[in-house]
Amino acid sequence: MAGIQLNTLRKIYAGNVEAVKGISIDIQDGEFIVLVGPSGCGKSTLLRMVAGLETITEGELFIGDRLVNNVEPADRDIAMVFQNYALYPHMSVYNNLAYGLKNRRIPKNEIESRVRKAAEILEIGEFLNRKPRQLSGGQRQRVAMGRAIVRQPAAFLFDEPLSNLDAKLRVQMRMEIKKLQKGLGTTSLYVTHDQLEAMTLADRLVVLNGGVVEQIGSPINVYEKPASAFVATFIGSPAMNLLPLTKSGGEWKLDNGATVDVMLNTDLSDLILGVRPEDLLIEELSEKSGSDLHTALTVQVVEPVGAESYVHGTIGEGSKDVVVRAPGKLHFEPGQVLKVTAKPEKLHTFDTKTGKRIEIEGPLETA
Amino acid sequence: MKHTQFWDHTILTFGALIMLVPVVYALMTSSHDAVSIYKDGLQLSPGGHFVDTYKQVLTEAGGFTRSVTGLTMLWNSLILGLGFAFGKIIISMLAAYAIVYFRFPFGTFFFWIIFSTLLLPLEVRILPSYEIVQGLGMANTYSGLIIPLIASATGTFYFRQFFKTVPDELVEAARIDGAGPVKFFIDILVPLSRTMIAAIFLIMFVFGWNQYLWPTLITTDESLFTLVRGMKQILQVWIGAQIPDTNQAMALAVLAMLPPVLIVVIFQSWFVKGLVESEK
Numbered sequence: 001m002a003g004i005q006l007n008t009l010r011k012i013y014a015g016n017v018e019a020v021k022g023i024s025i026d027i028q029d030g031e032f033i034v035l036v037g038p039s040g041c042g043k044s045t046l047l048r049m050v051a052g053l054e055t056i057t058e059g060e061l062f063i064g065d066r067l068v069n070n071v072e073p074a075d076r077d078i079a080m081v082f083q084n085y086a087l088y089p090h091m092s093v094y095n096n097l098a099y100g101l102k103n104r105r106i107p108k109n110e111i112e113s114r115v116r117k118a119a120e121i122l123e124i125g126e127f128l129n130r131k132p133r134q135l136s137g138g139q140r141q142r143v144a145m146g147r148a149i150v151r152q153p154a155a156f157l158f159d160e161p162l163s164n165l166d167a168k169l170r171v172q173m174r175m176e177i178k179k180l181q182k183g184l185g186t187t188s189l190y191v192t193h194d195q196l197e198a199m200t201l202a203d204r205l206v207v208l209n210g211g212v213v214e215q216i217g218s219p220i221n222v223y224e225k226p227a228s229a230f231v232a233t234f235i236g237s238p239a240m241n242l243l244p245l246t247k248s249g250g251e252w253k254l255d256n257g258a259t260v261d262v263m264l265n266t267d268l269s270d271l272i273l274g275v276r277p278e279d280l281l282i283e284e285l286s287e288k289s290g291s292d293l294h295t296a297l298t299v300q301v302v303e304p305v306g307a308e309s310y311v312h313g314t315i316g317e318g319s320k321d322v323v324v325r326a327p328g329k330l331h332f333e334p335g336q337v338l339k340v341t342a343k344p345e346k347l348h349t350f351d352t353k354t355g356k357r358i359e360i361e362g363p364l365e366t367a
Numbered sequence: 368m369k370h371t372q373f374w375d376h377t378i379l380t381f382g383a384l385i386m387l388v389p390v391v392y393a394l395m396t397s398s399h400d401a402v403s404i405y406k407d408g409l410q411l412s413p414g415g416h417f418v419d420t421y422k423q424v425l426t427e428a429g430g431f432t433r434s435v436t437g438l439t440m441l442w443n444s445l446i447l448g449l450g451f452a453f454g455k456i457i458i459s460m461l462a463a464y465a466i467v468y469f470r471f472p473f474g475t476f477f478f479w480i481i482f483s484t485l486l487l488p489l490e491v492r493i494l495p496s497y498e499i500v501q502g503l504g505m506a507n508t509y510s511g512l513i514i515p516l517i518a519s520a521t522g523t524f525y526f527r528q529f530f531k532t533v534p535d536e537l538v539e540a541a542r543i544d545g546a547g548p549v550k551f552f553i554d555i556l557v558p559l560s561r562t563m564i565a566a567i568f569l570i571m572f573v574f575g576w577n578q579y580l581w582p583t584l585i586t587t588d589e590s591l592f593t594l595v596r597g598m599k600q601i602l603q604v605w606i607g608a609q610i611p612d613t614n615q616a617m618a619l620a621v622l623a624m625l626p627p628v629l630i631v632v633i634f635q636s637w638f639v640k641g642l643v644e645s646e647k
Binding site: 051052053078079088099 | 537545
């Protein structure tokens with residue numbers, strides 16, 4: 001077991017396409033790190049660089065204390081779980097698990113005991129003599145994980161391992177992966193584009209966009225203090241509402257004229273205001289005091305999901321779609337006008353140009 | 368529905384008859400003796416000399432030198448067919464492996480060069496090939512018969528297309544599992560290609576078995592004659608008042624047909640298996 005250190009890693013493909021633009025992450029021993037980001041953000045490339053399946057253009061990669069930039073994947077002491085499982089179709093489950101060990105000339109009885117143990121942990125003991133094609137998607141995924149476990153590597157690398165499973169199985173396997181990782185205590189690097197998967201699995205999240213790290217932090221930290229407008233909209237579902245905020249006459253106002261009573265230490269006069277759907281309160285349902293954003297929302301579409309409803313609406317002419325998370329038992333009609341409000345500590349502001357977070361210093365003091 | 372079925376069957380039966388009648392002709396004619404065929408032409412009814420003819424064809428030495436029997440020719444054909452098929456499979460698999468999995472200068476260029484030779488039939492290069500084989504002293508040997516023919520653009524192309532459908536993740540998983548290029552080829556690629564190998568074997572064996580021009584050029588020693596060659600030899604025996612042994616030629620033709628038919632029948636189940644089970 002070992003930590004992994006990524007030291008300003010860069011990947012430049014032929015044709016000068018820079019997929020990974022100098023990423024540094026210090027992964028502790030036993031930590032579960034999730035790389036999350038939209039398609040093409042470089043997360044898979046980064047994982048494959050750690051695995052040794054892509055060459056490193058620049059920077060240093062340490063697994064444990066060893067510099068492994070030019071070490072073959074097989075000698076990096078890592079195991080990888082692929083999205084489409086990548087099981088050897090012509091081999092039995094047993095041989096799939098044993099193949100990597102055989103190539104390492106591990107004694108037969110040792111292989112046997114390791115495979116049996118992994119099969120027991122993953123509850124695939126009864127399938128050991130079957131071929132992968134005789135297994136269901138979930139079972140194949142277990143076999144793929146078994147192949148990683150038997151190797152007893154320094155680190156597990158997961159490349160979107162749950163993407164091919166149906167929704168229900170995905171939730172179940174998600175929990176199992178987390179339990180397994182905690183049980184074995186093996187350092188893990190996990191790639192996904194699903195923010196929910198990222199939130200639930202990670203000890204620390206790494207949000208990537210366009211080949212750079214947007215934010216590294218614990219899931220709650222990233223959720224509550226997104227470092228940029230991109231992170232704010234990427235993490236959380238439904239996404240955070242972003243509205244233009246302009247300074248006029250010493251007051252911060254929304255497009256529809258509603259004032260936002262916050263104090264900001266910035267020279268800029270154009271910002272983005274962010275507020276999560278669950279932080280927007282419908283005024284009739286909440287106390288009126290201490291709220292620093294008041295505006296009218298015209299309901300357009302309501303999406304009931306059971307426990308809650310997502311109320312989509314607009315605030316004035318040409319405004320963006322604003323989503324409010326309301327209790328499921330309430331009933332809304334399209335066209336209805338609601339008064340919504342938010343507390344100052346629940347507001348986020350971002351630079352319009354760079355998208356970077358600007359801390360709100362507090363509610364406006366009444367002069 | 369019934370109407371369609373009736374016509375379907377009519378057309379199928381007609382097609383089958385066109386294919387089968389010549390075979391039946393050959394089979395029936397081979398069971399008569401040479402004299403009655405010479406008198407009455409080809410036969411559609413069984414004659415009384417079935418066992419005689421085949422025994423004679425298989426065991427009695429024929430040809431100009433009277434040193435080659437049907438069995439020898441059958442054996443030679445088998446060696447040519449098998450050597451041809453296995454040689455082609457090995458060479459084209461290795462070539463396709465190099466083209467698909469290794470990045471080397473002008474790789475694509477070489478592939479297209481190989482591919483373009485698909486356009487050239489054997490006959491185009493037969494003279495230079497003959498010169499080379501003759502010059503190397505390989506005329507009248509099995510290796511001279513087989514080796515010049517085993518480079519296969521068709522096989523290389525088929526295997527290349529197949530290897531390209533093998534998911535990259537499988538290669539990567541094998542790399543992480545510590546399988547080098549040779550191990551990956553033997554442990555994973557070859558077993559995955561089983562049905563493909565069977566298909567190519569089937570095509571190539573029949574193709575090799577039926578080779579006529581090349582064996583004719585390269586073998587002058589009758590002990591190396593293949594069945595397809597020997598057949599013609601029998602019909603050419605017009606010495607003096609001798610009647611051509613049409614019955615024997617027909618018997619050889621039937622014998623020459625048998626192994627390819629057997630191979631197709633045996634490997635057909637592999638074909639179906641390969642199509643029904645998706646392994647990837």
